Amino acid sequence: MTLAALAVLVYAAxxxxxxxRAHGLGALVAEIGLLGLIFLxxxxxxxxxxxxxxxxxxxxxxxxxxxxxxxxxxxERAPLVAAGLLLCCELSAWSLDERLRVAVERxxxxxxxxxxxxxxxxxxxxxxxxxxxxAAPAGRGLVWTVAGAASAVLVxxxxxxxxxx
Amino acid sequence: xxxxSSPRLAGYAGLAALALVAGLAAGRVELVAxxxxxxxxxxxxAAAGREPRLDxxxxxxxxxxLEEDEVPLTLELSSPTGASRVDVLVLLPGELQxxxxxxxxxxxxxxxxxxxxxxxxxxxxxAFSVGxxxxxxxxxxxxxxxxxxxxxxxxxxxxxxxxxLHALLPPFETQVYxxxxxxxxxxxxxxxxxxxxxxxxDRIRRVNWRATARRGELWVNDQHPERNTDVVLFLDTFAEIxxxxxxxxxxxxxxxxxxxxxxxxxxxxxxxxSFGGYLSWLLPGSGTRQLYKIVDSLIQMDVVLSFAAKxxxxxxxxxxxxxxxxxxxxxxxxxxxxxxxLDLRARGFDLVVVExxxxxxxxxxxGDLADLSYRLWRLAxxxxxxxxxxxxxxxxxxxxGVPLNVPLEEVAAYRRYARPARA
Numbered sequence: 018m019t020l021a022a023l024a025v026l027v028y029a030a031x032x033x034x035x036x037x038r039a040h041g042l043g044a045l046v047a048e049i050g051l052l053g054l055i056f057l058x059x060x061x062x063x064x065x066x067x068x069x070x071x072x073x074x075x076x077x078x079x080x081x082x083x084x085x086x087x088x089x090x091x092x093e094r095a096p097l098v099a100a101g102l103l104l105c106c107e108l109s110a111w112s113l114d115e116r117l118r119v120a121v122e123r124x125x126x127x128x129x130x131x132x133x134x135x136x137x138x139x140x141x142x143x144x145x146x147x148x149x150x151x152a153a154p155a156g157r158g159l160v161w162t163v164a165g166a167a168s169a170v171l172v173x174x175x176x177x178x179x180x181x182x
Numbered sequence: 183x184x185x186x187s188s189p190r191l192a193g194y195a196g197l198a199a200l201a202l203v204a205g206l207a208a209g210r211v212e213l214v215a216x217x218x219x220x221x222x223x224x225x226x227x228a229a230a231g232r233e234p235r236l237d238x239x240x241x242x243x244x245x246x247x248l249e250e251d252e253v254p255l256t257l258e259l260s261s262p263t264g265a266s267r268v269d270v271l272v273l274l275p276g277e278l279q280x281x282x283x284x285x286x287x288x289x290x291x292x293x294x295x296x297x298x299x300x301x302x303x304x305x306x307x308x309a310f311s312v313g314x315x316x317x318x319x320x321x322x323x324x325x326x327x328x329x330x331x332x333x334x335x336x337x338x339x340x341x342x343x344x345x346x347l348h349a350l351l352p353p354f355e356t357q358v359y360x361x362x363x364x365x366x367x368x369x370x371x372x373x374x375x376x377x378x379x380x381x382x383x384d385r386i387r388r389v390n391w392r393a394t395a396r397r398g399e400l401w402v403n404d405q406h407p408e409r410n411t412d413v414v415l416f417l418d419t420f421a422e423i424x425x426x427x428x429x430x431x432x433x434x435x436x437x438x439x440x441x442x443x444x445x446x447x448x449x450x451x452x453x454x455x456s457f458g459g460y461l462s463w464l465l466p467g468s469g470t471r472q473l474y475k476i477v478d479s480l481i482q483m484d485v486v487l488s489f490a491a492k493x494x495x496x497x498x499x500x501x502x503x504x505x506x507x508x509x510x511x512x513x514x515x516x517x518x519x520x521x522x523x524l525d526l527r528a529r530g531f532d533l534v535v536v537e538x539x540x541x542x543x544x545x546x547x548x549g550d551l552a553d554l555s556y557r558l559w560r561l562a563x564x565x566x567x568x569x570x571x572x573x574x575x576x577x578x579x580x581x582x583g584v585p586l587n588v589p590l591e592e593v594a595a596y597r598r599y600a601r602p603a604r605a
Contacts, residue, residue: 066189066190067189067193069190069193070190070193070196070197073193073197074197074200077197077200077201077204077213077216080212080216081204081208081210081212081213084210084212084213085208085210091211091212092212095211095212095215095216096215098212098215098216099215099216099217099218099219100219102216102219102220103194103219103220103223106190106193106194107223107323110188110190110324111324114324117269117285118285119269119283119285119286119287120283120285120286120287121286121287122286122287122288122289124288124289125266125267125287125288125289128266128267128289128322129266129267129322129323129324131322132266132322132323133323136222136223136226136323139219139222139226140218140219140222140223141219143218143219143221143222144215144216144218144219145215146218147211147214147215147217147218148211148212148215151211151214151215152211
């Protein structure tokens with residue numbers, strides 16, 4: 018229950034930030050975010066783990082709208098938002114795992130909490146690195162586009178491989 | 183081990199790809215930043231898919247126990263590679279209960295061996311198999327799970343608890359071997375029976391000098407010899423009624439065990455016949471070994487649904503020796519066993535019917551029709567009982583919670599005043 022509440026809290030925090038930044042399109046962002054919140058509620062209430070990506074797509078979409086509306090300047094809080102999204106996913110998944118009636122040792126909880134903290138830290142660092150690299154003056158234009166496209170292809174390939182397992 | 187990956191791993195990769203493509207299309211670095219954590223998690227998840235090595239050993243403190251006994255079960259779990267989380271479930275039959283958590287999740291460091299103690303309470307008799315152990319190991323973030331069945335199952339025989347029987351039912355006739363039952367016949371023994379005139383071959387030590395002095399000729403004492411008896415426990419396993427984890431078969435087995443134990447203590451020969459869908463028997467025998475054989479056969483008894491017509495003819499003659507005292511333990515639910523009991527009486531066996539009453543296990547439904555059918559059912563049972571009594575067979579009802587001594591006393595009282603009639 019605590020984990021589920023934390024997941025919803027993280028989701029709500031990211032959504033609130035996106036709504037605040039959206040100015041004129043705040044209502045649209047809120048609607049998209051609320052749709053995602055419904056998906057998240059279904060995930061947590063009915064244990065429909067497969068709806069978790071849909072909730073994240075909604076929240077990510079709401080954030081994207083707010084970023085585009087906000088203007089051309091880079092949002093410095095993007096790494097926090099990115100880490101928040103992943104944290105929300107992981108907390109939801111952990112909450113679902115704990116629903117099985119298994120007596121869990123303290124050490125087991127500690128290991129997962131530490132691993133989650135490390136993942137969140139790594140996620141924050143990776144996202145911050147992306148933002149920092151994008152802000153660097155060198156290599157604008159075609160090089161970044163090619164690098165981005167290559168990364169996209171790599172991740173899509175990874176997704177396909179993971180999906181086949 | 184069977185590997186299973188979390189669906190969120192593919193979801194993360196998909197989300198990362200989507201965010202990356204969206205970032206490229208929209209030309210926004212924030213969206214690319216959104217992709218980075220998911221891509222990182224997907225890569226970590228893919229890299230974490232290393233199968234752990236696990237070993238589990240199940241050991242029971244002992245292989246035999248009595249009902250309500252507590253038997254410690256030890257599970258030794260080890261892993262040379264270590265595992266962040268191992269969910270362990272020892273498969274237990276419903277009759278064995280434990281107050282400790284099962285399943286449970288533990289952490290295993292590389293090379294560490296963990297011992298889990300599970301005290302098992304034997305709630306019901308039976309022959310059980312404890313285990314194997316189902317284990318599921320996860321990586322630290324539960325991206326992958328590996329499942330396996332480990333540890334060989336451990337056998338456990340739980341014997342029914344035995345009731346203290348103060349007095350046993352004497353049979354009408356005894357057998358020819360030495361035992362503890364005073365026979366109705368006359369011969370060499372301790373119990374005085376009567377005096378009679380001396381006949382050639384009588385020993386001098388048997389002469390009753392007082393009677394001889396009074397009558398003026400030699401008179402000798404007659405004694406009742408001590409003989410053994412053959413007891414056959416005839417269990418009706420055609421049908422049972424169960425409620426709240428207790429059944430008529432439970433009671434019948436408990437009664438049979440108590441009777442077998444007590445008669446074998448008296449050096450009698452005891453045999454068992456399971457008369458039901460699955461026919462089985464154990465020839466009469468005596469001694470501790472026979473007791474174990476009987477109890478082992480009793481705890482494996484079960485009601486097997488069958489529509490085949492069966493009679494006493496199916497049993498080998500040696501399973502029902504002549505002059506044997508036959509205890510029929512039956513809930514009187516199946517017409518085939520009811521007919522077989524009458525058949526036994528017709529063949530001249532000294533028969534006692536202990537009706538393991540199904541009444542406490544039956545709850546009449548609501549409504550007039552249900553009430554009427556319940557009353558009819560009870561009337562039909564009464565009628566069957568009357569039929570047995572007309573044949574000179576004592577029928578006593580035994581209910582759960584009542585000591586077995588009570589129906590045995592009832593039979594003893596019945597036999598004091600009634601004689602068997604021809605069926």
